[in-house]
Amino acid sequence: MVSVRSHTADESGAGAAAGLARVAQTHNFRGGDFARWTRTCLAVIGAGTIGWRLAEEAVLSGAHVTVFDPDTGEAVNRGTQRCRVGVPKVAALVTSCDAIRPGHATGYCHDVRQVGMRALQACDIWFDCTDDAGLAWALTELSNGLARPLFRCAVDGSGELELGRVLCSSAASGHACQVCAYSVEHFLGRPARTPCQGELDNSRPPTIAGGAIAAATAGLALSLAQRLVVGTDRDAVRGHEYVLDWTNFQMIQLRLERSADCLSGHHVWECLETNVTAERGTLRELFWVAQQTLAARVTALETYLLPLNVQACCECGMVRDAVGSDRAVAPACPRCGRAMSWLTETQTELMCIEQAARLGILDCALNALGLPSGALVIAHSEDRPPLRMLLVGCEPGMAAEASHDVG
Ligand SMILES: [Zn+2]
Ligand SMILES: [Zn+2]
Secondary structure, eight states: OEEEESSOHHHHTHHHHHHHHHHTTSTTTTTSOHHHHHTOEEEEEOOSTTHHHHHHHHHHTTOEEEEEOOOBBOGGGTTTOOOOBTSBHHHHHHHHHHHHSTTSEEEESSOGGGSOHHHHHTOSEEEEOOSOTTHHHHHHHHHHHHTOOEEEEEEOOBSSOOEEEEEEEOGGGTSOOTTTTOOHHHHHTOOOOOOOTTOSOTTSOOOBOOHHHHHHHHHHHHHHHHHHHHTTTGGGTTTEEEEEETTTTEEEEEEOOOOTTOTTTTOOOOEEEOSOOTTTOOHHHHHHHHHHHHTSOEEEEEETTOOEEEEEEOTTSOEEEEEEETTSOOOBOTTTOOBOEEOGGGOBSEEOHHHHHHHTOTTSOGGGGTOOTTOEEEEEESSSOOEEEEOSSOOOOBOOOSEEEEO
């Protein structure tokens, strides 16, 4: 076994800077503040067909990326994604970005909802590159709330068309968000996530989309992001959707109408920075902080995007009370000793103090309940607006492997 460093001194030093001098002269940056781009961090949510291309190109052009994806590379991905079979997609991508420009990428092998809000808050622009339609609502609300532009990047997965699209949702800047045109029916009838090839769901076809249209879509998203950050044609980016119709060789630009009655409400949040840590803080402490701040009785705490399961079940039929978010590990079965799974049917985002006391979790450490550092907990009361409380800190991201083994 021989270990080699993933980069050389020249790549991380003068060589890299010289390469960027040419990038700074390209149309998107000319006349703008290129240095600002090199300080920008992009949240890339989903390291699949679009996400990895976007992340690598962003790092190549001098920006930083934070990648979120819970999945592991599979053989079926190998035709469209640069992943490694059996390796978390985030680990492979961070390593590959590190080989391009060391130290510009970090990531989380988790669903973005389970990482804690601060990891997203630390990024300047977000890209939803997942095939999870259920994420749209949560990410739009977060994008509005934290005032971060959100790009929705997608390709047609039917295999019938060469079609990609990039939409820039930016309600906090006074433009449209991606759900401005949505009706209540749209939410009720929203499609479930399209399963990837190889997943055990025979009721839905797999995503069939090639690398060519995915590369074009990632390139378009990157170009729009560069213009947004340095100010080139910024108003042609915010509140717009671009459709790449490569079946018919055309690109369509759509301006999205901002709705005054948007279901998302376009609220920009004020968050309370608490001193509560995930390691030592408890629900009792959060109830107390909320009560003091609101000067009102707190009816419930909402573990935002991290609903708490209150029961676990076993293949043997045993069901027991236990509390934790999907991020927490369910307990072992008291009857047969096997690992149990959370019973998601009974999970809840709202916890009143009486229920927490009944479940015996008022004094549990928050991270034992599956709440990460930097998580958002919202306190509700009867006559005050919701109080958004942020836990201290941010979950540590994944650094690239320091060396590669060459067999
Ligand atoms: Zn809207
Ligand atoms: Zn059992």
